[in-house]
Amino acid sequence: MIVILFGLLLIGLSTLxxxxxxxxxxxxxxxxxxxxxxxxxxxxxxxxxxxASVGVGCWLYYWITRIKAKEQSAAPADQS
Incomplete structure (x- = not known):
């Protein structure tokens, strides 16, 4: 249980x-x-x-990349 909490803490801190x-x-x-x-x-x-650590890591990886893809697709095209 301590390792799960440690992993979640590290993942949260790294995202911050x-x-x-x-x-x-x-x-x-x-x-x-x-x-x-x-x-x-x-x-x-x-x-x-x-x-649990592997599952949380994969889940976060999936959601962060999904959010980044949405941000990039929503960004307006450069009109230079």
């Missing part, structure tokens, strides 16, 4: 860092922190935390 202007895409940050949480859960031999 991206919102503050970090150059890495938020989706990759979320995926990387989920992988970190999954590795930590393997080290601690906690299978439930492993699957």
């Amino acid at each position: 860092v991206h919102a503050a202007g970090h150059p890495l895409p938020a989706a990759w940050i979320a995926l990387a922190t989920a992988v970190l949480a999954a590795v930590l859960s393997v080290i601690l031999k906690d299978a439930l935390s492993f699957f």
Whole structure:
């Protein structure tokens, strides 16, 4: 359970860092922190935390990339 909370905290913090202007895409940050949480859960031999970390990471990756795609498609074309 601790690993799940740790993973969610890292994913949330990484998304906030991206919102503050970090150059890495938020989706990759979320995926990387989920992988970190999954590795930590393997080290601690906690299978439930492993699957939860991977699931949350994939879910966030999907939604962040979907939101970014909508933002890009809604942006007006450059008229230069």
